[in-house]
Amino acid sequence: MTTPLGQTSDERQALHDRVWALLAPLTDPEIPVITLRELGILREVRDGSEGLQVVITPTYSGCPAMGQIEDDVKAALDAHGIAAQVITQLSPVWTTDWMQPEAKEKLRAYGIAPPHACEAQPSSVVQFAARAPRASPVACPQCASVNTTETSHFGSTACKAMYKCLDCLEPFDYFKPY
Amino acid sequence: MSATYLLHLADNALILGQRNAEWCGHGPVLEEDIAMANNSLDLIGQARLLYQRAAELLGQGATEDSLAYFRDVPDFLNFTLLELPHSNTLLPTASSDRDFATTIVRNFLYSAFMVLVWDKLQNSQDSQLAAIAGKSLKEVRYHLRHSRDWLVRMGDGTPESHTRAQNALNHLFAYTQEFWTPSTHETAACQSGMGTDSSNLQTDWNAIVDQALLEANLSRPAAGGFVSTGKQAIHSEHLGFVLAEMQSLARAHPTATW
Numbered sequence: 001m002t003t004p005l006g007q008t009s010d011e012r013q014a015l016h017d018r019v020w021a022l023l024a025p026l027t028d029p030e031i032p033v034i035t036l037r038e039l040g041i042l043r044e045v046r047d048g049s050e051g052l053q054v055v056i057t058p059t060y061s062g063c064p065a066m067g068q069i070e071d072d073v074k075a076a077l078d079a080h081g082i083a084a085q086v087i088t089q090l091s092p093v094w095t096t097d098w099m100q101p102e103a104k105e106k107l108r109a110y111g112i113a114p115p116h117a118c119e120a121q122p123s124s125v126v127q128f129a130a131r132a133p134r135a136s137p138v139a140c141p142q143c144a145s146v147n148t149t150e151t152s153h154f155g156s157t158a159c160k161a162m163y164k165c166l167d168c169l170e171p172f173d174y175f176k177p178y
Numbered sequence: 179m180s181a182t183y184l185l186h187l188a189d190n191a192l193i194l195g196q197r198n199a200e201w202c203g204h205g206p207v208l209e210e211d212i213a214m215a216n217n218s219l220d221l222i223g224q225a226r227l228l229y230q231r232a233a234e235l236l237g238q239g240a241t242e243d244s245l246a247y248f249r250d251v252p253d254f255l256n257f258t259l260l261e262l263p264h265s266n267t268l269l270p271t272a273s274s275d276r277d278f279a280t281t282i283v284r285n286f287l288y289s290a291f292m293v294l295v296w297d298k299l300q301n302s303q304d305s306q307l308a309a310i311a312g313k314s315l316k317e318v319r320y321h322l323r324h325s326r327d328w329l330v331r332m333g334d335g336t337p338e339s340h341t342r343a344q345n346a347l348n349h350l351f352a353y354t355q356e357f358w359t360p361s362t363h364e365t366a367a368c369q370s371g372m373g374t375d376s377s378n379l380q381t382d383w384n385a386i387v388d389q390a391l392l393e394a395n396l397s398r399p400a401a402g403g404f405v406s407t408g409k410q411a412i413h414s415e416h417l418g419f420v421l422a423e424m425q426s427l428a429r430a431h432p433t434a435t436w
Contacts, residue, residue: 061313062223090227090309093316121319125297126385152209153324154216162209178316 005047016045019052019084022076029068030157033110040098041069043089052084057094059178060158096159096178108141113163113174138174140165150174181235182255183367184307185245186409188228189256192246193417194288195221196424197260198281206278213324217285220317227310234306247428251411251418255363258408259284259353261417279342282328283350289322290386291357294379303371326390333394344396351399356406357383364409 005012023045026036036042036056044055054073058066070086077084096115104114116136137146145167152162153176160173199218205211229242262284265277296318299311332343358377360368367373391398406414428434 058223058313060220060223061227061310061317062219062221064219090306090313093309093312125293126382152212153320154209154213156212158216158219 004049005051012047015052015082018080019045019054019077019082022080022082023054023073026069026072026076029065029072031107031110031112033106034103036069036073038100038103038106040094042073048085048087050085052082053087054084055087055089057089057092059094063158094178096175107175111141111172112160113138113141113172115175115177118177138163140168140170141172142170143168148172180304180367180370180372181232182363183373184228184232184235186255186361186363188225188232188245189254190260190288190292191221191228192225193254193256193420194260194285195219195225196420197262197264198285200264201276201281204276210278214281217321217324220321224310224314224317227313228307231304231306231310243428247425248432251413251421253411254413254417254421255361255409255411256417257288257353257356258406258414259350259356260288261408261414261420262350262353263416277342277346279332279339279346280350282325282332283343283346285321286325286329286390287350287354287387289318289325290390291354291376291379291383292318293322293386294382295374295376298374298379302373307372322386329390329396330394333391333396340395343394347391347396348399352401352403353406355401356409359405361409 007015020037023042024035024037026042028034028036028039028041031039039059041056041059042054043057044053046053046055054077056066056069056073066088070088073086074084095118097118099115107114116138138148138150139146140148140163143165145165147166148163149166150161151164151171155162155173159175159178161176162171163174164171195218198214198221201211201214202218203211205214225246226242229245233240233242233245262280263275264280265275293315296311296315300308300315302308302311329343332339334340358380360375360377364373364376368375388398408414408417
């Protein structure tokens with residue numbers, strides 16, 4: 001069967017597989033131990049009306065790494081003579097819940113405490129506002145102690161909070177559930 | 179008309195983002211310096227997404243940059259509340275040009291409103307605005323939590339922090355009346371299914387605010403008096419200074435790219 005792009009669907013599928021393989025090693029510009037695919041930023045490889053499209057989704061609205069990520073994707077494909085349009089798509093909204101256990105383990109080994117699962121949000125926004133924050137304990141990525149404390153809810157990037165271990169006394173980053 | 183509604187939302191996010199970024203390098207403690215910069219990054223990110231969508235609808239060569247940097251005071255549609263300085267010379271307790279209590283109270287009053295607005299706009303008929311709302315809701319939740327925590331800590335803190343928080347509240351509260359007075363572009367956006375009628379959110383906003391003020395041991399000022407008109411593009415004298423600083427680089431080098 002011929003696709004609108006003039007190739008058989010098997011040929012398109014083979015191209016998509018090749019694109020996924022080429023993009024697989026790309027890592028987050030700010031957390032180089034975890035790949036874009038593992039983070040859930042790289043969403044889809046598909047055929048648009050004008051050819052190949054790679055769909056990415058931003059983490060936080062203001063994440064300054066998105067421009068770099070788009071350039072990295074284009075460069076990785078350009079190097080192999082593949083032209084693709086990079087599409088930024090907001091919905092479904094990115095969540096840290098998409099991160100697989102292996103990716104979380106990579107973060108921990110790198111010294112960043114991986115995110116807990118997101119808490120279920122109350123159906124009423126008013127209830128959310130009234131509820132006092134109750135943080136689940138975060139394990140120290142160095143010594144695994146849960147005797148830790150948040151020093152700042154905001155850190156060096158939008159996705160992280162700053163913590164301190166009260167046992168080994170190491171400061172560390174916590175990747176916040178989002 | 180629907181682009182006008184998007185510009186109102188975008189201008190709100192951009193102007194408050196610019197104001198909060200004025201704390202960068204001047205935070206009362208290092209953690210709050212970083213918190214304010216993070217908060218600004220979110221708001222400016224939301225503004226970019228909204229300007230991009232507005233530019234698509236406007237066409238005629240509009241871009242996110244032309245909308246942010248090459249419009250003037252009479253074109254901006256943000257709430258007056260968001261353009262005010264971080265202090266007011268009428269406040270006896272504001273000893274410098276940045277009063278942290280003013281910043282916190284403003285962020286609280288606005289975040290409590292936007293958590294309700296974004297929640298509703300997730301159902302916007304404009305699918306791109308609905309997607310932006312879904313992302314922004316996640317972010318405004320912790321903006322609200324951050325400012326609410328500080329509001330309670332200040333209001334229920336020392337006599338000095340309490341006085342500053344109450345003075346800031348007395349100064350800013352009247353400007354929230356603008357939230358509930360529909361402009362023509364909001365009414366049109368509601369009718370087209372893009373927007374939400376903010377006057378329906380007042381009961382929930384009151385519940386959020388009153389509960390926080392109770393915990394903070396602060397008293398709610400009486401509303402009334404002049405209703406500000408920023409979202410109808412009639413601004414205080416402060417917005418011009420905000421734009422002069424924010425736009426100067428882009429206007430000095432209009433063809434620059436980075």
